[in-house]
Amino acid sequence: MTAHPDTIALAVEDLGKSFTLHMHGGTRLPVVSQVGFEVHAGECVVLGGPSGAGKSSILKMLYGNYLAGSGHIRVRHGGALVDIVEAEPRAILDIRRMTLGYVSQFLRVIPRVPAIEIVAEPALAAGVDRAAALERASGLLHALNLPERLWRLPPATFSGGEQQRVNIARGFAGEHSILILDEPTASLDAANREAVIGLMAARKATGTAFVGIFHDEEVRARVADRIIDVSVFAAREAA
Amino acid sequence: MMSGASRTPLLSARSLAKSYGGRPACQHVSMSIDEGEVLAIVGESGSGKSTLLNLLSGRLAPDTGEVRYRMRDGVERDLARLSEAERRLLARTDWGFVHQDAALxxxxxxxxxxxxxxxxxxxxxxxxxxxxxxxxxxxxxxxxxxxxxxxxxxxxxxxxxxxxxxxxxxxxxPRLVFMDEPTGGLDVSVQARLLDLIRGLVADLGLAVVLVTHDLAVARLLSHRIIVMKQGHVIETGLTDRVLDDPQAPYTQLLVSSVLAA
Structure with missing residues (x-):
């Protein structure tokens, strides 16, 4: 990459992770080591490699959901690069509100909250006024073909694909300059996969950086600017 | 919200300790909470979480350590140095306390x-x-x-x-509400409704909440940060989803793996 350093949205350096299972005699499960890559504004970097290589764990560390064992995850937040690995919980929450969004594989439903409110919430949290946030949520739910009669209902009873579309709409509703996508298209049909690709293209054009996992090869080929095979970061056990 | 306009926390505690008849219920606990922040204190019964809540809310005097609160005039005060009248006024206005047993x-x-x-x-x-x-x-x-x-x-x-x-x-x-197992002892459907109500009110009003619960699902739904306690000690602290999804301490791993879904 010869991109200008000012366009760096996310820089991962020497990142390592292992799990210690205290319930199982302190067994150590190495996950990854010496992970390093950069993602620039408007770029989509896809993590590839076999299952179990640590792709999802890397995404969770980027979001501060998993604790990094070593290294740095620098995120451009409010004009400065902030290291997620060293950031206080309150700083991470602020980064998640304004800079770093995450679309997981499954929607974590909240009892009684209607779909449209779930989708509008990241926009409200980022300071968008209520009318504009609801309008944005409507636009996203439309784009993802969720029938309008479902919008005012809590998604607990929705199908897997419908819940996932609510989840994606929520992920795109904020003001985030970096979006982490963990297999967002896994349970979608062709039309909705196309819709997600369209949403990504529109956000890339305005400078949003993406890091994601896409198992569908066609989708991956269309969205990825670069594919990083994370098996090169396989953790090497110290003897 | 938590944008950090003021860097002084709303409530902070330093090196709190409390024993009952020589048996320590709370040891070396330091913490702080900002405006608009929800902090869950989790642990099993006997872990000291209710003692900590009572120390933080001035309902119990610590053996050592101090609790400071930033009053509405912006001045930080040591709870132990408030007059009884000041303490009562605080409890009736700027604070709330939600008991598990509503009769209390x-x-x-x-x-x-x-x-x-x-x-x-x-x-x-x-x-x-x-x-x-x-x-x-x-x-x-x-x-x-x-x-x-x-x-x-x-x-x-x-x-x-x-x-x-x-x-x-x-x-x-109030700016700060203490909650002691607010959904404990209620039917599951009643619990869900109450949790949703609390969640909405806390967000709308920008309340800071110190929430004691043994229910990790409640902590996940309501809190930003978690303090895990065992035998009067803080075992682990951090972002709620980080502590629940990637627990580091042996005791936290045991706690998280002991529930069906949190």
């Missing part, structure tokens, strides 16, 4: 409207019509029919009592 937080022989109005009168409100209107408004906000305003809490279900207790606490616009 309500006056059971006073009407629902009276329970809410009492807190308003404690801060000098004297206009009966306004007090009743405010009480009716709060009953609606906690999803209790206004036609129940003259009923006593003894005639209410467990879930309604808990919602009334919340209304009574929030009517004076």
């Amino acid at each position: 937080g309500l006056r059971m022989n006073v009407s629902a409207g009276g329970n809410i109005g009492e807190r308003l009168m404690a801060v000098g409100d004297r206009h009966y019509g306004q007090i009743r209107d405010t009480a009716a408004n709060w009953l609606t906000r906690v999803e209790i029919g206004v036609d129940r305003i003259d009923d006593k809490p003894t005639a209410y279900s467990g879930g309604m009592r808990q919602r009334l207790q919340i209304a009574r606490n929030l009517v004076t616009s």
